[in-house]
Amino acid sequence: MRNFGYLRAASAAEAVQAGAAPQVQFLAGGTNLVDLLKYRVEQPAALLDINRLPYQHIEELPDQGLRLGALVTNAATAYDARVQTRYPLLSSAILAGASAQLRNAATNGGNLNQRTRCPYFYDVAAACNKRQPGSGCAAIGGHNRGLAILGTSESCIATFPSDMGVALRVLDAEVRLLGPAGERVVPMAEYHRLPGAEPWRDNNLLPGELVTAIDLPPAHFGQHYTYLKIRDRLSYAFALVSVAVGMRLDKAGHIQEARVALGGVAHKPWREPRAEAVLAGQLPTAEVFGAAADELLAGAVGQGENNFKLALARRAIVRACQQAAAGTPQSQSDKHIR
Amino acid sequence: MLETLPYSNAPVPVDLTINGQLHQLAIEPRTTLLDVLREHLGLMGTKKGCDHGQCGACTVLLNGERRVSCLTLAVSHDEATVTTVEGLATGDELSPLQQAFLEYDAYQCGYCTPGQLCSAQGLLHEGHARTRDEVRELMSGNLCRCGAYPHITDAILSVLLTQQPTP
Numbered sequence: 408m409r410n411f412g413y414l415r416a417a418s419a420a421e422a423v424q425a426g427a428a429p430q431v432q433f434l435a436g437g438t439n440l441v442d443l444l445k446y447r448v449e450q451p452a453a454l455l456d457i458n459r460l461p462y463q464h465i466e467e468l469p470d471q472g473l474r475l476g477a478l479v480t481n482a483a484t485a486y487d488a489r490v491q492t493r494y495p496l497l498s499s500a501i502l503a504g505a506s507a508q509l510r511n512a513a514t515n516g517g518n519l520n521q522r523t524r525c526p527y528f529y530d531v532a533a534a535c536n537k538r539q540p541g542s543g544c545a546a547i548g549g550h551n552r553g554l555a556i557l558g559t560s561e562s563c564i565a566t567f568p569s570d571m572g573v574a575l576r577v578l579d580a581e582v583r584l585l586g587p588a589g590e591r592v593v594p595m596a597e598y599h600r601l602p603g604a605e606p607w608r609d610n611n612l613l614p615g616e617l618v619t620a621i622d623l624p625p626a627h628f629g630q631h632y633t634y635l636k637i638r639d640r641l642s643y644a645f646a647l648v649s650v651a652v653g654m655r656l657d658k659a660g661h662i663q664e665a666r667v668a669l670g671g672v673a674h675k676p677w678r679e680p681r682a683e684a685v686l687a688g689q690l691p692t693a694e695v696f697g698a699a700a701d702e703l704l705a706g707a708v709g710q711g712e713n714n715f716k717l718a719l720a721r722r723a724i725v726r727a728c729q730q731a732a733a734g735t736p737q738s739q740s741d742k743h744i745r
Numbered sequence: 746m747l748e749t750l751p752y753s754n755a756p757v758p759v760d761l762t763i764n765g766q767l768h769q770l771a772i773e774p775r776t777t778l779l780d781v782l783r784e785h786l787g788l789m790g791t792k793k794g795c796d797h798g799q800c801g802a803c804t805v806l807l808n809g810e811r812r813v814s815c816l817t818l819a820v821s822h823d824e825a826t827v828t829t830v831e832g833l834a835t836g837d838e839l840s841p842l843q844q845a846f847l848e849y850d851a852y853q854c855g856y857c858t859p860g861q862l863c864s865a866q867g868l869l870h871e872g873h874a875r876t877r878d879e880v881r882e883l884m885s886g887n888l889c890r891c892g893a894y895p896h897i898t899d900a901i902l903s904v905l906l907t908q909q910p911t912p
Contacts, residue, residue: 411857412752413774434821441777441816442797453752455773458820482810486873507871508801511810512817587801626887642885652792740882 412453419460419617420734423587426455427615434547435458435478438505448531448538453531461515462619465489467630473627474583477516477618482569484508484515494623495736496632496653500574502739503636516618517573519582519598523609523674525554525565536562537606538670548700552712553645557673557704558696563606564710566645567599567675572649573651574634576668576676580623586616599675603691609674618629628653628666635737636670636745637723647672648720650727654686662686662695667728672720679703691732757820764832772819777804779814790830790859794888801887803813803868805829809865811904830859833866841904842866845907851899853891861887865901869908877902890908 416422426433428453434440443449462476467486473486473493484490502744505513513521527533527545534543536552546564548553555564572595580595599610631654638644641659645690649670655663665686669677682703689695707717726744730737756771762785770782779796782788782805793813798816804812806828828893833840842865845851853859864887873879880901888906889897 410754410773410775412754413750413757413818436819437818437821438816440800441818444775445797454818482871485869506801507868507883508804508811508813508886509798509816511867513813547909642882710754729820738878740876740878742878742882 408447409450411444411451413449413456414453415456415458416460419585419619422455422457423462423585423617425615426617427587429456429614433520433617435514436480436519437517438509438513439517439523443522443529444661448529449532457617464599468622469478470565473623475515475621475623477583477620479512480511481505481513481515481518482510485510493627494574494578495589495631496634496651497571497574497578497623497633498629499736499739500570500577500634500649500651503634504644506733515621518569519575519618519621520610520612521569523565523599526550528565533656537565540607541606544599547710550712552669553647554710554713555673556707556713556716557669557677557707558601559673559676559708560602560712562604563602563674565602565606565674566671567609567634567673568615568645568671569676570634570636570646570649570670572599573649573668573670574675575621575623575705576678577651577653577666578623578627579666580621582618583620583622584612585619586613588613591617592622595676596603596678603672606674621694628655628731631731633727633736634677634739635723635727635730637719643674648672648716648723650720651676652727652731653726654691654731656691656732660690662689662732663689663730664729667724669703669720669724672716674708679705681705686728686730691728693729695720699728719732757821759819760842761819761822761824762826764801764828768821769785774818774820776819777815778805778807778812778817778819778827781819782814782827786831788831790897791863792856792859794860799888800857800860801864801907802857804864804887806867806870809842809867809870811864828866830862833862840866841907842869843901845900845903846897849903850893851896852889852893852899856901857887857889861889861912865897865904867902871906874901874905891902
């Protein structure tokens with residue numbers, strides 16, 4: 408890879424000022440960024456190492472929620488006793504992603520900020536509007552087996568590969584940011600972007616803005632939840648389709664509230680209020696779950712090689728809802744889907 | 746633009762304690778931990794397989810945790826401790842995992858073995874694997890193109906089952 412400048416940020420204030428300069432990128436766990444440097448997809452003039460900033464802890468919030476420091480690793484988050492007990496959906500989703508080695512390196516903030524991507528994004532000889540604005544999209548009409556079926560545009564059909572992010576979307580997590588203009592909070596729903604005409608913008612971060620924490624609200628779906636990830640091999644692969652479900656049932660077994668989000672199908676974790684409205688007040692049946700799946704997948708379009716995702720996603724949604732309703736979440740080590 | 750910023754791409758001083766020995770190095774920012782081990786220090790036990798974090802052959806223990814050394818920049822790890830496959834044994838006495846890999850014939854060509862050993866050492870330290878399924882899942886970041894997975898899993902399980910639970 409090409410060489411670049413390097414500075415360890417001594418304070419958050421220094422980081423956001425220096426990080427606002429073009430051609431400067433933050434370095435945290437590096438699991439995505441270092442790979443992109445090797446392929447020369449990213450060619451920053453300098454890296455600003457934020458690993459020593461004080462965002463290393465998981466803390467209780469006054470409202471019974473939990474604050475996940477941006478620099479806590481994915482592994483430390485997934486195995487944290489509070490997360491496992493109160494947010495098992497999040498723990499499960501994190502453990503469905505990457506490998507043990509990568510989860511030991513990857514940070515919570517970095518997980519959100521990993522690039523939304525596709526194989527052509529990595530291939531610097533190929534057309535890619537995300538990597539080289541205006542160059543075209545080789546994936547449309549090309550090899551797109553793993554790519555998006557929802558929220559695509561004429562310029563990009565890449566997918567956001569995070570598993571953690573799909574669970575955070577269901578949990579209505581909020582992302583805390585610090586920038587040159589101060590702090591702000593962005594809901595997960597508004598953090599990532601659809602490609603539109605500017606596919607190079609994966610998220611709504613402003614220049615210099617740094618993720619400092621992810622806040623989890625008190626509602627955590629400790630009983631009825633699942634993270635079901637369908638992929639080409641049993642472990643250590645991106646999702647073709649993944650489904651995160653959080654549900655609450657009343658004593659008579661009716662669905663009081665259900666939240667469903669999809670991964671591996673769009674430029675961001677995909678959630679649709681109309682699908683959840685279909686479920687509210689109903690008894691958990693395959694028919695009801697199918698109707699919700701149809702709403703969640705409304706407008707989905709195959710791109711050729713990935714046409715199979717339309718049927719796969721519908722079945723995965725129904726199965727995941729059944730797992731959540733039954734209180735039998737998908738195991739991330741016993742791979743049988745029940 | 747950058748002239749106004751305090752960035753330099755000159756080598757950066759980095760202290761690393763590797764297998765118990767302190768190394769005071771000056772390293773270009775772009776240098777991965779893997780390349781420091783192999784190219785700067787001649788520790789060839791750690792293997793470069795894919796160099797993209799997909800195969801696990803370069804797994805080492807960084808501050809006690811298993812990491813792929815190809816996807817991390819050495820400059821990020823000033824004052825860190827690293828254990829490579831060369832540091833697993835105590836003198837001529839193999840570690841329990843190394844001995845188990847021998848007894849269970851847990852390799853064919855051996856290229857992935859240093860990474861498998863370091864990864865398995867990290868897995869034992871983490872304490873989250875109790876069953877065969879859990880070992881398989883938590884070792885999925887280490888590929889073996891010879892397909893020695895059943896024996897690798899057997900070897901790790903044999904150590905896991907004799908290991909005292911860590912307090």
